[in-house]
Every structure is written in C-alpha cells, then in structure tokens.
Amino acid sequence: MRVSLIAMGLLAKELGTPEYQMDLPEGACLADLYDRIDAEMADRLPLSLWNRGEKRFRGAVVLISGSKVIRNADERLFDGQEIKVFKVVVGG
Amino acid sequence: MGNALMGYAGNYLSINLSTLTGSSGSIDRDLARNYIGGTGIAARLLYDGQKAGLDPLSPESMVIIATGPLTLNSIPGGGSVELCFKSPHTGAWSEARAGSDFGPDLRRAGFDYLVIQGKAPRPVYAYISDGRVEFRPAEHLAGKLVSEKMELIRKEIPKGNSSIACIGPAGEHGVTYASVMFGDRAAGRTGAGTVLGSKNLLAIVVQGTGEVPIGRPEALKGLLKGYFNELRTNPVAIGFHDYGTIGDLGANDEKGDWPTRNWQSNSWGKGAELLDRFMKHNFIKPYPCYRGCTISCGRKVRVSEGQYATPEHGGAEYESISCFTAYVLNENMDAAVHATYLCNQYGIDSISAGASIAFLLECAEAGLLQDFDTGGLDLSWGNAEILPVLVRMIANREGIGALLADGVKKAAERIGRGSEKFAIHVKGLEGPAHDPRSGKSLAVSYGTGNRGMCHIHPVEAMAWDAGKMDWGLCRYGLPDPYEVDRWAESGKGAAVALMQNGLNLPEILGTCKFFMYAGVGVDKLAAMLSCVTDHDVSAEELLEVSERVINLQRLFNVREGFSKADDMLPERVCAVPAFGKYAHEPACGISDFPAMLQEYYEARGWDPVTGIPSDATLARLGLKK
Numbered sequence: 001m002r003v004s005l006i007a008m009g010l011l012a013k014e015l016g017t018p019e020y021q022m023d024l025p026e027g028a029c030l031a032d033l034y035d036r037i038d039a040e041m042a043d044r045l046p047l048s049l050w051n052r053g054e055k056r057f058r059g060a061v062v063l064i065s066g067s068k069v070i071r072n073a074d075e076r077l078f079d080g081q082e083i084k085v086f087k088v089v090v091g092g
Numbered sequence: 093m094g095n096a097l098m099g100y101a102g103n104y105l106s107i108n109l110s111t112l113t114g115s116s117g118s119i120d121r122d123l124a125r126n127y128i129g130g131t132g133i134a135a136r137l138l139y140d141g142q143k144a145g146l147d148p149l150s151p152e153s154m155v156i157i158a159t160g161p162l163t164l165n166s167i168p169g170g171g172s173v174e175l176c177f178k179s180p181h182t183g184a185w186s187e188a189r190a191g192s193d194f195g196p197d198l199r200r201a202g203f204d205y206l207v208i209q210g211k212a213p214r215p216v217y218a219y220i221s222d223g224r225v226e227f228r229p230a231e232h233l234a235g236k237l238v239s240e241k242m243e244l245i246r247k248e249i250p251k252g253n254s255s256i257a258c259i260g261p262a263g264e265h266g267v268t269y270a271s272v273m274f275g276d277r278a279a280g281r282t283g284a285g286t287v288l289g290s291k292n293l294l295a296i297v298v299q300g301t302g303e304v305p306i307g308r309p310e311a312l313k314g315l316l317k318g319y320f321n322e323l324r325t326n327p328v329a330i331g332f333h334d335y336g337t338i339g340d341l342g343a344n345d346e347k348g349d350w351p352t353r354n355w356q357s358n359s360w361g362k363g364a365e366l367l368d369r370f371m372k373h374n375f376i377k378p379y380p381c382y383r384g385c386t387i388s389c390g391r392k393v394r395v396s397e398g399q400y401a402t403p404e405h406g407g408a409e410y411e412s413i414s415c416f417t418a419y420v421l422n423e424n425m426d427a428a429v430h431a432t433y434l435c436n437q438y439g440i441d442s443i444s445a446g447a448s449i450a451f452l453l454e455c456a457e458a459g460l461l462q463d464f465d466t467g468g469l470d471l472s473w474g475n476a477e478i479l480p481v482l483v484r485m486i487a488n489r490e491g492i493g494a495l496l497a498d499g500v501k502k503a504a505e506r507i508g509r510g511s512e513k514f515a516i517h518v519k520g521l522e523g524p525a526h527d528p529r530s531g532k533s534l535a536v537s538y539g540t541g542n543r544g545m546c547h548i549h550p551v552e553a554m555a556w557d558a559g560k561m562d563w564g565l566c567r568y569g570l571p572d573p574y575e576v577d578r579w580a581e582s583g584k585g586a587a588v589a590l591m592q593n594g595l596n597l598p599e600i601l602g603t604c605k606f607f608m609y610a611g612v613g614v615d616k617l618a619a620m621l622s623c624v625t626d627h628d629v630s631a632e633e634l635l636e637v638s639e640r641v642i643n644l645q646r647l648f649n650v651r652e653g654f655s656k657a658d659d660m661l662p663e664r665v666c667a668v669p670a671f672g673k674y675a676h677e678p679a680c681g682i683s684d685f686p687a688m689l690q691e692y693y694e695a696r697g698w699d700p701v702t703g704i705p706s707d708a709t710l711a712r713l714g715l716k717k
Contacts, residue, residue, distance in 0.1 A: 009560060013574070048342035048346035059343050064325060086327035089328070090339050090340055
C-alpha cells in the first residue's frame with residue numbers, strides 16, 4: 001500500500017520537498033512508517049526532530065491524518081492515506 | 093439585568109490591609125469600554141491611583157488582581173488572572189499572569205478585580221466569598237512552603253470550588269522576584285509575591301456561586317462550538333498537549349533560540365538529548381491549569397529516586413528547565429526538575445533564579461567574588477548539586493543567596509569589578525530562555541517590553557521570524573513570516589509594534605495567550621467579546637485598545653524615570669555567540685539595534701529622540717501625560 005507523507009509549514013521549507021510517497025506492506029502501522037523514514041529520510045531530518053536511535057519523531061512534531069491525530073506506534077495505516085507532518089512552535 | 097454591565101461581574105473590591113477592611117464599588121462603564129479589563133484597567137488604575145516614585149514595598153503601594161470579560165471557564169483560555177503593580181525588582185510597570193481557576197472564581201465571588209493596599213498588622217489571608225471579604229489570622233502559615241500553606245488553608249474553608257493564591261517563604265523574606273502561586277502555576281516574574289509579602293498578606297482565597305451575565309449566550313455557544321471543534325485538530329494545540337512548553341527544547345537549541353552559559357551562546361547541542369531524558373524519566377502526563385482547558389500544556393512530572401527525588405507535581409516548563417540546564421550548563425535533568433520544583437515551593441521566579449545563578453557562576457569563574465562568602469560551594473559550570481542548595485539560599489536570603497535575592501542588576505552593582513557585563517537584563521529584569529539571535533524581532537520586543545526583558549509579555553517575537561507563526565495578524569499588516577529573513581534587521585521594529593498590540597490582548601481580555609497560538613486570533617477574540625458584552629467590537633478596535641494600554645504602561649515607566657536608554661540590550665545578547673552551532677554565523681549577531689529601535693518608535697508614534705509617546709499619538713489614543 002502507498003502512504004503519502006506531507007510536510008507542512010516550516011518543515012516543508014526545511015526539507016525542500018513537501019511530499020513523500022512511501023510504499024508499505026499491507027497492514028503496516030506507524031512503527032513501520034517510522035522504520036521507512038529512518039531508512040530514507042533520517043539524514044535530512046535535524047537531530048532535534050528525529051531520534052535515530054529510537055526511530056521516532058521527538059519534540060513538537062505532530063502527525064495528522066484527516067481529522068485524526070496519529071500518536072501510537074501500533075496505529076494501523078491504510079492505502080492512500082495522507083499524513084500531514086507539522087513541526088510546531090509551542091511557545092512559552 | 094437592564095443596567096447590568098454584560099460580561100462583567102460588575103463590581104470591584106478595594107482592600108485596605110492596614111484597617112483590615114474591604115469596600116466594593118461598581119465597574120465604571122467608560123473604563124470598561126476604553127480599557128476592557130485585565131492589564132488594561134489595571135494600567136489606568138495604577139497610573140491614576142499611585143503616585144510616581146512610590147516605594148513598591150510601602151503600605152501605600154497598590155496591587156491590582158484583575159480579570160477580563162473573557163475570564164470564564166467556558167472560553168478558550170479563560171482560566172486566567174493578572175497581577176499588576178510597580179515591581180520591587182525593577183521599579184517599572186509590572187504584570188504577572190497565571191493560568192488558574194482563580195480568575196473565573198473571583199468573578200463568581202462577585203468581583204472583576206481587587207485593589208489591594210495597606211499593610212496588615214500581622215500575617216493574614218483574605219477569604220473572599222460571594223461579595224464579602226474576611227481577613228483571617230495567618231501566623232500558622234508563616235514560613236511554610238507553598239503546598240503546605242495551601243493544604244492548611246484548604247482545611248479551613250468550605251468544601252466546593254475555590255481557588256487559592258499564595259506566596260512562599262521567599263515572598264515573606266523579601267526576595268525581590270518572589271512569585272504568587274496558584275496551585276502549581278506561578279505569576280512568577282517581577283515580584284508580585286514580594287509586594288504581597290510586604291503587606292503581610294500571605295494568601296487570598298476566592299469562592300463564589302454567582303454567574304457573570306452574558307449578553308448573547310446563544311450566539312456565544314455557537315461560536316464556542318466551532319472554535320473548540322477547530323482546536324481539536326489544530327497542530328499547535330496538539331503540540332502543546334502532547335509535549336508541553338518543554339517540547340521546544342531540542343528545536344530551539346537547533347535554531348539558536350536557547351541561551352547557553354549565561355548567554356555566551358544561543359545553542360548548546362544537548363537540547364534534544366535532555367528532552368528525551370525528560371520524556372522517559374520525568375514526564376507523567378499532561379494536565380490543565382483550569383477547569384475547561386482543552387490544551388492542557390501543563391506537565392505532571394517527578395523524579396522517582398536518587399538525591400533529587402521529587403514528588404509528582406505540575407512543573408518542568410520550558411523556561412524554568414532551560415534556566416536550570418543550558419543557562420548553567422547542567423546536564424542533569426533530575427536536578428533541574430528538582431530545582432524548579434523548589435522554586436515553586438519557596439515561591440520564587442524560576443527564570444530570575446536560574447539567571448542569577450548563571451551570573452554567579454560566571455562571576456566565580458572570573459574571580460570576582462573574593463569579597464563574598466560563598467559558603468564553600470563549588471561554583472563550577474555544570475555542577476548540578478549546587479542548584480537546589482542555591483535556590484534555598486536565595487529563598488531564605490542566606491549567605492551568597494542574599495546577594496542573588498535582588499537579581500543580577502543589583503548583584504552586579506554590589507560586586508562591581510566589571511561584573512555588570514555578566515548581568516543579562518533589560519530594565520532590571522533577567523532575560524528568559526529565548527534568544528534574539530534566532531529571530532531578531534525578539535531583540536525589539538525584549539528592549540521595549542514594558543515589564544523588561546520578557547519573552548511573553550507581550551510577545552515572543554522570534555516565533556514570527558524564526559518560527560514562522562503569524563497569530564492571524566497578517567491581515568492587519570504583519571508581513572508573511574515565510575517572506576521574512578529571521579536575521580534581517582530592517583522591518584522588524586514596525587512588525588514588533590503590531591505583534592505587541594495583538595499578543596497583548598489576552599492580558600487585557602483575561603485569557604491564555606497559547607490559544608492565540610492555536611488559532612483563536614484577534615477576530616475570534618473580538619467575536620467572543622462582542623457576544624459576552626453585547627457590545628459589538630471589531631478586531632481593529634481591539635488592537636487600538638491594546639495600543640492604548642501599551643502606551644499608558646510606557647507613560648507609567650517614563651514617569652518612574654525610565655528612558656530610551658533603558659530599552660537597550662546587553663552587549664552580549666547582540667554579539668555573535670562565543671561557541672556553539674552559530675559561533676561562525678556573523679549574520680546572527682545584531683549589528684544595529686538602535687536603528688531597529690528607531691523604526692519601532694516611528695511605528696509607535698513615539699519621539700525618536702526620547703522614546704516618549706508623542707502628543708499626537710496620545711491624543712489619537714485618548715491619553716494624556
């Protein structure tokens with residue numbers, strides 16, 4: 001199945017390419033997507049955003065699909081899914 | 093309700109602690125229209141009611157505890173309260189805010205604001221309930237930590253919703269940056285707790301059953317339904333909830349927004365690692381600071397074992413943790429969590445405390461402390477063990493702690509020997525944990541903030557040019573942040589004037605600024621205010637009220653002797669970092685800050701030579717000197 005990862009806002013500027021297509025096996029979950037990100041994109045993600053040891057985003061990075069926030073590593077993904085990735089300034 | 097002032101409880105309570113009496117009065121309609129509430133009404137009251145040059149620790153000094161018409165549990169960010177006073181730490185205008193149910197509960201008790209003057213003959217606390225005030229003996233609370241005071245008070249008041257504001261031992265000991273605590277939340281900066289301590293007022297309890305009249309309740313309900321729906325999927329709201337303010341630690345370090353080693357650098361390279369450590373070992377869960385908050389940016393945290401063992405509490409905010417890690421080169425997150433917990437328990441501002449300790453470490457390194465008894469402490473950068481020790485010493489004014497208890501400006505005056513170059517402050521207020529070498533608009537907001545070097549009153553402007561946030565202000569003239577170079581200097585002064593007008597509004601309306609970050613911008617604030625007060629107000633009109641308030645606060649400072657020279661930044665804050673990721677990026681240094689200020693003064697309509705609001709500007713805003 002194919003999942004689109006869409007970098008939003010400041011992250012899109014930093015990465016240069018706003019949209020990435022990821023081919024994943026049927027039944028893949030968020031952890032599988034993270035594995036793929038680590039393999040294909042980690043060198044372009046700053047250390048402040050991507051934890052290479054644990055293969056996950058760190059800090060204020062939010063993933064949203066439709067009107068749903070994706071948080072859990074075991075969350076199932078689906079074919080054609082568009083996941084928007086925001087690096088947010090939380091302030092304070 | 094024909095004559096009721098919609099959106100207001102309708103009354104204020106004036107407290108005279110010298111006579112232990114209280115008297116109430118009606119809210120003036122013109123005051124409400126022109127200044128709305130919160131820091132707006134408080135600015136007018138303090139400017140008119142307190143003579144220039146008054147010692148803020150004298151009985152005659154005033155403390156205004158204020159809410160706004162949007163201070164309601166049902167409004168996004170409506171759990172808010174502001175304390176306004178002349179700062180004993182800086183001598184300037186001051187406002188300190190906390191997220192809490194105290195504001196809504198004060199209005200339920202019948203009052204939009206409190207005016208506190210006088211000095212009680214002995215320690216007391218005020219119990220305010222349904223239109224009445226009672227003064228209760230508080231000798232048994234004296235010297236107790238904040239949580240101990242609150243626990244004892246809770247046993248003495250009727251059950252049901254109530255809120256407590258209280259000071260810690262630092263406020264009783266006259267530490268000039270003592271805070272007022274609302275549960276785990278602090279009105280931290282500039283010494284509100286010091287002023288209350290000088291008045292022998294150890295706590296205030298509010299409890300009420302009243303309702304604030306709403307002008308158009310059905311229309312408001314409709315608006316709120318839509319706003320809360322939008323907030324559910326707003327990435328910033330989700331970011332606040334999932335990561336709290338501390339979630340910016342790594343990203344800020346990366347972009348040079350993390351003052352390090354007493355501002356010698358703007359990055360350290362350890363932010364992400366420290367955040368990971370925090371999330372794994374200290375973080376428990378998010379929590380809201382008032383009933384109804386959907387963002388819940390607060391963090392319940394703890395240190396489960398070891399020499400820094402700390403019980404579960406609400407804390408570990410970005411600012412506090414930064415001042416006890418990067419500022420002092422401490423890599424031990426447990427020690428930082430513990431030290432900031434102690435700041436809240438003793439009731440001192442964690443930013444000024446951490447900044448003062450960083451100043452001390454640099455003075456020690458430079459060999460400037462020969463004339464002072466440092467108590468045998470190893471004042472080395474990165475020594476985690478001294479952090480909780482020094483917090484206690486500051487709070488109790490013990491040993492070297494007494495030197496730090498008045499902040500870095502006064503400490504440098506006592507130490508001399510060139511130590512003033514290590515004292516990072518504006519108008520006497522220590523710098524917080526954002527760095528204008530990440531986005532230079534912050535330099536202007538640090539220089540011109542009426543309460544001094546503050547990131548959040550009114551605006552952490554680097555969130556615009558470095559963070560690319562616009563708070564919905566582009567339609568009112570703020571340039572698109574994506575079109576702006578974060579290190580450019582031209583154009584920043586004018587932009588900051590507009591950002592300040594916008595981001596000052598939550599302080600006036602009585603809401604939490606973070607909801608503006610999450611999409612509840614000026615238009616929505618105007619729409620809600622119109623419904624609550626049954627008086628249509630536009631976003632443009634709101635921005636003008638905010639401008640009026642900023643100018644009046646500036647006049648307050650001018651009258652207290654502050655001048656254009658007090659808008660300048662410490663040399664180090666403008667310099668290219670001495671080490672770290674940006675040490676070889678000369679463009680990040682601020683090359684012509686006076687020119688940025690000139691641009692700001694022009695945008696504000698202030699005299700470019702004196703920095704004082706011009707007669708024409710004051711006339712336009714309906715103000716007089």
